[in-house]
Amino acid sequence: MAELLYTLRDRLQDPAIPWKTVLVGSVVASEVFETYIGSRQRPYLSSVLYPTLPAALKPYLTASDAHDTYRKSQAYARHKLNFGSVLSIIDLAQTAILLSGVSAPVVSALGFDVRTRDWTLLKGFWDASALVPGAGASEIKQSMAFVALMTVVSSILSVPTSYYRNFVLEEKHGFNKMTRATFVKDFFKSLFVSMLLEVPLVGGILKIIHWAGQDAILRIVSWTIAFIFVVQLAMIFVYPYFIAPLFNKFTPLAKDSPVYPRVEALAKRLNFPLASVWVIDGSTRSSHSNAYFYGLPFLSKNIVIFDTLLEKSTPEAVEAILAHELGHWKGSHIVYLLGTSLLQVAFSLSTFSLLLTNRPLLSSFGFHAPLSEKLLHPLSHSTGPTIIALFLASALFTPLSAFLKFLTNTLTRRLEYDADAFAVKLGPSYARNLKKALVTIHEKNLAVYAVDPVYSAYNHNHPTLVERLEALDAGLDKSGEKKVE
Numbered sequence: 001m002a003e004l005l006y007t008l009r010d011r012l013q014d015p016a017i018p019w020k021t022v023l024v025g026s027v028v029a030s031e032v033f034e035t036y037i038g039s040r041q042r043p044y045l046s047s048v049l050y051p052t053l054p055a056a057l058k059p060y061l062t063a064s065d066a067h068d069t070y071r072k073s074q075a076y077a078r079h080k081l082n083f084g085s086v087l088s089i090i091d092l093a094q095t096a097i098l099l100s101g102v103s104a105p106v107v108s109a110l111g112f113d114v115r116t117r118d119w120t121l122l123k124g125f126w127d128a129s130a131l132v133p134g135a136g137a138s139e140i141k142q143s144m145a146f147v148a149l150m151t152v153v154s155s156i157l158s159v160p161t162s163y164y165r166n167f168v169l170e171e172k173h174g175f176n177k178m179t180r181a182t183f184v185k186d187f188f189k190s191l192f193v194s195m196l197l198e199v200p201l202v203g204g205i206l207k208i209i210h211w212a213g214q215d216a217i218l219r220i221v222s223w224t225i226a227f228i229f230v231v232q233l234a235m236i237f238v239y240p241y242f243i244a245p246l247f248n249k250f251t252p253l254a255k256d257s258p259v260y261p262r263v264e265a266l267a268k269r270l271n272f273p274l275a276s277v278w279v280i281d282g283s284t285r286s287s288h289s290n291a292y293f294y295g296l297p298f299l300s301k302n303i304v305i306f307d308t309l310l311e312k313s314t315p316e317a318v319e320a321i322l323a324h325e326l327g328h329w330k331g332s333h334i335v336y337l338l339g340t341s342l343l344q345v346a347f348s349l350s351t352f353s354l355l356l357t358n359r360p361l362l363s364s365f366g367f368h369a370p371l372s373e374k375l376l377h378p379l380s381h382s383t384g385p386t387i388i389a390l391f392l393a394s395a396l397f398t399p400l401s402a403f404l405k406f407l408t409n410t411l412t413r414r415l416e417y418d419a420d421a422f423a424v425k426l427g428p429s430y431a432r433n434l435k436k437a438l439v440t441i442h443e444k445n446l447a448v449y450a451v452d453p454v455y456s457a458y459n460h461n462h463p464t465l466v467e468r469l470e471a472l473d474a475g476l477d478k479s480g481e482k483k484v485e
């Protein structure tokens with residue numbers, strides 16, 4: 001295995017490989033693929049081809065305004081799909097500008113040196129990050145400054161599209177509850193949080209790579225996995241206690257709320273170590289609704305219910321949703337999710353490691369070895385900035401991440417079915433209430449009804465509404481219960 005990796009790595013050092021073409025081809029190919037997937041979904045959203053509710057759903061959607069809701073959901077889905085296409089084009093344009101020299105005249109006018117052969121804007125950012133106070137001292141420090149710089153720039157560039165998403169798209173379909181002041185505050189808070197998390201994370205990973213030696217693929221992968229595992233465990237603690245409260249207000253669920261005794265009884269029945277039940281003010285940003293639980297392994301846990309869910313659903317429905325959530329807890333689904341994400345990191349990192357010492361790749365984008373280094377070590381292939389090699393490798397392997405998306409969605413869907421099945425086992429009333437709750441949430445969120453199977457496999461980490469309702473019915477049938485009330 002290791003032998004194979006090293007042979008492959010050496011083959012990739014071949015100076016004849018046209019890296020620029022390969023990388024551009026790879027990014028464009030995955031963009032074309034995403035466009036194709038999106039185009040598969042388009043006919044399902046047409047009011048001509050699909051003028052009414054899908055037949056499979058008709059028995060479940062009995063409200064008098066069901067058709068009206070369907071029409072609205074189609075319009076919402078069309079708007080989101082179109083917006084997605086625009087986002088892909090913007091994304092592609094930004095990548096093209098970053099990885100080429102088209103911006104050279106502008107950058108040169110700003111007083112920066114763009115004379116390197118094969119200069120790219122990426123090289124420009126790397127040089128600029130050396131100017132951050134204290135950053136020029138070492139490669140790791142400069143890399144941390146580089147990540148910070150890139151985060152700031154990409155956050156600023158995403159403002160117009162994020163503004164459009166909230167104040168035009170979501171607004172038009174009746175979901176936006178965010179004020180412009182919250183939007184601005186959120187921008188700075190998220191920027192602060194991502195700097196605080198990303199910059200040290202990158203610093204840590206680079207430290208491991210440098211310590212292990214860029215050549216030691218297996219050592220790099222195993223130690224980085226261990227490091228990321230520790231970070232993930234820490235995040236289970238940090239996220240709910242320190243990050244989520246930055247964005248939302250948590251208030252204890254009132255004891256006299258009709259939902260309270262139901263939650264308490266359900267937790268007791270399942271031996272769920274319940275600490276508190278919180279209501280989160282999701283409604284200050286959006287009227288989409290949800291519920292979840294959090295807490296450290298082996299310790300007591302907290303249940304969080306969105307105020308939007310409480311407002312829109314009956315107490316029985318909220319209880320059924322929580323039964324589903326507790327199914328995730330009972331089945332230790334978090335362990336599976338953590339495990340898969342680590343596997344994903346291991347897989348990506350092993351492929352990226354093949355390119356860490358690839359001089360021709362770095363040179364194609366303006367990162368040439370300094371002359372002094374060449375004179376000192378004429379035979380050894382001196383290496384360039386590791387962070388840049390990682391960045392280029394991840395761009396090169398974008399099609400791979402599309403493939404991984406299919407796999408992870410398959411797993412998360414499996415877990416959703418399991419959590420639903422858990423609710424069915426609690427009793428037929430839970431299954432019936434869960435069905436009602438899913439329909440209500442689906443309607444209130446204007447979620448899409450008709451989906452292309454491939455589009456759905458790629459984009460949705462939950463099974464579709466029809467699939468879930470049918471699975472719940474099958475569960476009810478098995479327990480000998482009639483499915484119609």
Ligand SMILES: [Zn+2]
Binds near residue numbers: 324325328416419
């Ligand atoms: Zn779930």
